[in-house]
Amino acid sequence: MTDLPNDPIERLIALLARTPGMGRRSARRAVLKMLMRPQETMLPLAEALTEAARAVRPCETCGNLDAQSPCGICRDPQRDRHLVCVVEGVADLWALERAHAHRGLYHVLGGVLSPLAGIGPEDLAVGPLLTRIAAGGVEEVIIALPATVDGTATAHYLTDRLRPAGIAVTRLAQGVPLGGALDVLDEGTLAAALRARRPA
Amino acid sequence: MEWQAPAVVLDVRPHGESGAVVTLLTEAHGRHAGLAKGGASRAQAPLWQPGNLVEARWVARLADQLGALSGELVHPAAALAMEDPLALSVLRAATSLAEGALPEREAHPRIFHGLVALIATLARGAEAALPDLVRWEADLLADLGYGLDLARCAVTGTQDELAFVSPRTGRAVSERAAGEWRDRLLPLPAFLLGQGPSGPADWLAGLRLTGHFLARDVFGLQHRPLPAAREMLADRLAALVAPPADPG
DSSP states (O other): OOSOOSSHHHHHHHHHHTSTTOOHHHHHHHHHHHHHSIIIIIHHHHHHHHHHHHHOEEOTTTOOEESSSSOHHHHOTTSEEEEEEEESSHHHHHHHHHHTOOOEEEEEOOSOOBGGGTBOGGGTTHHHHHHHHHTSOOOEEEEEOOSSHHHHHHHHHHHHHHGGGTOEEEEOOOSOOTTOOGGGSOHHHHHHHHHTOOOO | OEEEEEEEEEEEEEETTTEEEEEEEETTTEEEEEEETTTTSTTTTTTSOTTOEEEEEEEOSSTTSOOEEEEEEEEOHHHHHTTOHHHHHHHHHHHHHHHHHSOBTOOOHHHHHHHHHHHHHHTTOHHHHHHHHHHHHHHHHHHTTOOOBOSSOTTTOOOSSEEEEOTTTOBEEEHHHHGGGGGGSEEOOGGGGTOSOOOHHHHHHHHHHHHHHIIIIIIGGGTOOOOHHHHHHHHHHHHHHSOOOOOO
16 A cells, blocks of 8 residues: 555545545545544444455355355355356346346356456456366356457357356347337447347 | 547457547557547447447547547447357457557558458358458558568469468468478468358468468567467367367
């Protein structure tokens, strides 16, 4: 942590401003609000931050972040263990959990293949995924990667690698979002939706 | 400073929380980067996908600044190629080659028009676009000063039965003149001479031919390997030509 001011307030503002979604102006407002009632907001926050930094770690099975490893999802006996959903990052896992749409397990890839950024298969959790599939018990892998050029290329790569295992490999559908009007959709999404049309 | 022109998106790198540094290929301004504010946002991310044809507008106070980019989608090539692994590989290979090989802000109109034509052909499927990709790579070599000489045999001067290329000089060699060196020469697929139809084996031979010179003369001089996307395309095509043996 270099280039941080010595003044404790400015130091706190500078640290908060480094977090996503928080600029210096927002950080200053948050710090001012907390300083009004330090016992009720600052000290619990400091404790929570310390505890999270100490306890949270990646799950050794799926890569999710949790205070325990294996994580709560991997340990949940109600989960369908035949179904593994591959996501780019923990944020995507959390999004799917919020939707309550997937009752299987997850595998966090840790990124997508990006030749120009120098990210290859060895930089992602592809090996652990293949090991997990080879261990048996998984019947379907759902690839839930971003609908970008790199995300789709990664999905094709994973499909090729998983095909010899003889399991079902599926991908999320692309198309019109819920509540989306056609005239405001981008041309790429419209084209994908038309291609993926199904019998009414 | 300001310009507006049709452009092909070559590369997008996140910048900050929702911005992106986008690299484009234009006819008059060559490979040109700019900052797209909100380029990685939900609204703009579909626009700035590598391979998309856009109408781009670049604005800066000084010519050598990064400048700000905005744009409108003209042809969603990335979305159209996504379902076909081979088509997507072709698109990624072409954009990553242009991004890595072309000097910044130097016009290469032939390469721009070739890439636009390649993207248009890709709409008919990867099989239609692969010969065009190999020809475009040969044009890329020529534009950068490392053109192949496929007009006549380097040994006999004949224009007939040209079947190989010297990996050292990039000049064609006829079937008859190849003699005992044929194993050391690079096969020259007939479609590069404008002769006859072509198939996956010919496209792979073409990619190996242009790939050799791109790796040695273009990327080798930058002390970099061929882009991984280009290698992945060759691997995918090689798997098509020689499918893995059934273990059963």
